[in-house]
Amino acid sequence: MLSHLNPEAVYPGYIHDPLPENAILIIGAGHFGNKAVRILSETGLRLFPVLIIDKDENSLALIRGPSIEKILHDGIDFLVKNFHLLSPSNIIIPAVPLHLAFEWLKSYLDNICNIKQVKVPEGVRPLLPNTCKGNEGSLLISYADFHCPDNCPEPADCCTVTGEKRGKPLHELLSRLDPLNYKIHIIKSRQLAPGLGGYKVDDLRELAIRVRNQGRGMWLVGTACRCHGTVSAMEVKPLCGSS
Numbered sequence: 184m185l186s187h188l189n190p191e192a193v194y195p196g197y198i199h200d201p202l203p204e205n206a207i208l209i210i211g212a213g214h215f216g217n218k219a220v221r222i223l224s225e226t227g228l229r230l231f232p233v234l235i236i237d238k239d240e241n242s243l244a245l246i247r248g249p250s251i252e253k254i255l256h257d258g259i260d261f262l263v264k265n266f267h268l269l270s271p272s273n274i275i276i277p278a279v280p281l282h283l284a285f286e287w288l289k290s291y292l293d294n295i296c297n298i299k300q301v302k303v304p305e306g307v308r309p310l311l312p313n314t315c316k317g318n319e320g321s322l323l324i325s326y327a328d329f330h331c332p333d334n335c336p337e338p339a340d341c342c343t344v345t346g347e348k349r350g351k352p353l354h355e356l357l358s359r360l361d362p363l364n365y366k367i368h369i370i371k372s373r374q375l376a377p378g379l380g381g382y383k384v385d386d387l388r389e390l391a392i393r394v395r396n397q398g399r400g401m402w403l404v405g406t407a408c409r410c411h412g413t414v415s416a417m418e419v420k421p422l423c424g425s426s
């Protein structure tokens with residue numbers, strides 16, 4: 184771990200020792216990254232070692248909090264290059280305006296298979312609540328058609344704002360989609376504290392292993408909690424000379 188470093192300083196994007204099992208990585212130091220640092224600082228998670236990674240030095244300069252180590256580097260590239268030094272239990276908090284797990288997957292498997300992002304099939308949208316278009320044909324999905332409170336505790340049965348009962352958790356609804364000839368892999372985002380969610384490094388590892396082993400064909404890859412999520416589509420082909 185980088186425990187000898189000054190948390191007010193900014194360091195380049197490589198680590199040389201495995202991270203401790205309870206380390207938290209925040210990818211992105213903008214509005215949502217700042218929010219994540221604030222929530223972590225106000226809860227018991229403030230005792231956990233935290234790395235925040237962003238390629239914008241000005242954004243990193245605004246980050247303040249105990250046990251925060253700042254890494255000046257592109258977040259996806261950092262995860263790819265240092266993935267072998269991350270513990271399976273390390274938590275990743277996505278705080279960037281893109282589908283982090285999907286973008287990481289494309290880069291991580293770059294030398295194994297060819298991954299081409301395609302538009303999410305139109306037949307998927309009518310099956311989902313409140314969708315809007317994201318980057319490169321991906322979809323953003325939410326049970327809410329309003330701005331959720333920052334401190335939502337993500338209750339299991341009903342919405343804290345409307346009091347209405349929910350249907351299936353969104354991660355489960357996405358997992359049960361059945362678009363023709365598409366394989367599906369959904370990462371479940373787990374709440375760390377009210378208003379803050381993330382997933383484990385091991386969740387990314389499982390995604391990469393499944394795509395590597397079952398590769399060729401059309402895929403839907405998503406990340407979702409109970410209420411909100413994103414899904415991207417891709418076509419996977421082996422590289423020339425690969426089996």
